[in-house]
Amino acid sequence: MTIGGTQAYGEASYWDRRYTQDQSPxxxxxxxxxxxxxxxxxxxPSNRLLVVGCGNSAFSEGMANDGYEDIVNIDISSVVIEAxxxxxxxxxKLTYITMDVRNMSAFQTGSFDAVIDKGTLDSILCGDNSKQNSSMMLEEVRRVLKDNGVYILITYGVPAFRLDLLRNAGNWNIKLHIIEKIVTGVRYEGQRKWELTNPFPLDEDGKSLEDVFGxxxxxxxxxxCTKETCI
Ligand SMILES: C[S@@+](CC[C@H](N)C(=O)[O-])C[C@H]1O[C@@H](n2cnc3c(N)ncnc32)[C@H](O)[C@@H]1O
Structure with missing residues (x-):
């Protein structure tokens, strides 16, 4: 499934409806x-982690099973959070709270070691007032992170459409990693062109990406994105 078009992906009502209609993880x-x-x-494993826009994914369950001890999950949809x-x-190990990522005032400044975002910034960017909403979100993500904490953004967004956004939100040390998409349930095995754990050289125009992946x-x-603070 991809995010695209002009659907109201930034609206709680859209997600509430969707999670009411389809409850499968x-x-x-x-x-x-x-x-x-x-x-x-x-x-x-001992890190305090925040998963923003968790939806009904089994991602946090996987982390808990792998030994991560403190995983706080938030979503704007009360329907999915209650479920x-x-x-x-x-x-x-798992806590679920209904909360808008643009206003996480219930969390103290510098209270998380990492924030994990799979598809939530993307959703906000597809909604109305995307510029304002995405900067509110990134400001809050940065605020709740400890110094040297990491924001891990998993997205379909190419560097040309994500780097400026991130940099405008503050001083980050940014590393890019790449993973092949899963196509109809099967990863393109044998076609892995870049090792996931190896950071990909960051260039602004995507030339090196095109050289490797076409x-x-x-x-x-x-x-x-590691939160750096100015001295
Ligand atoms: C594309 S889904 C991703 C769900 C999950 N992270 C995953 O990877 O399967 C985006 C999620 O972001 C949530 N969301 C959208 N806007 C939000 C906001 N302002 N604050 C918190 N969650 C939001 C939606 O309810 C939805 O669950």
Whole structure:
């Protein structure tokens, strides 16, 4: 499934309706097992983690099963959060809270080691007032992170459409990772052109990406942004 067009992906009402109609768990873009080697590189089991726009994906369950101990999940849709609270009521590692990522005032400044975003900035960018909403979101993400904490953004957005957005939100050290898309449930095995855990050289015009993957490649981009503070 891809995000595109002008649907109201930034609206709680759109997501409430969608999660009411279809309650089966769904992971956008990639699942936990595909991304775990990369997450394990940047995160530690004792980290306090925040998953923004968690939806009903099994991603956080995968992390908990892998040993991550404190995973706070938020979503703007109360429908999906209530379902997830019920589903994981016995898990001491997983917390689910209805919250708008643009206003996380319930969380203290500098209270998370990492923020994980799979498809939520993308949704906001597809909604109305995308510029204002995305900068509110990124400002909040940055605020709740500790110094040297990481924002891990998993997206379909190419560097030309994501780097400026990120840089405008503050001083980050940004690393880019690449993963092939899963096509009809099967990854393009044998066609892996770049190792997931190896950062891809960042260039602004995407020339190096095109050299390796060709035009319009079937890949997802993972921006690992470390919060740096000016001295
Ligand atoms: C594309 S889905 C991704 C869901 C999940 N992260 C995944 O990877 O399967 C985007 C999610 O962001 C949530 N969302 C959209 N706008 C939001 C906002 N302002 N604050 C919090 N969550 C939001 C939606 O309810 C939806 O669950």
């Amino acid at each position: 769904f992971d956008w873009y990639q699942n936990y097992s595909a991304l775990s080697p990369l997450l394990n590189l940047y995160l530690s 997830m609270q019920k589903k994981y009521s016995n898990s001491s 035009k319009n490649p079937d890949i997802h981009y993972i921006y690992v």
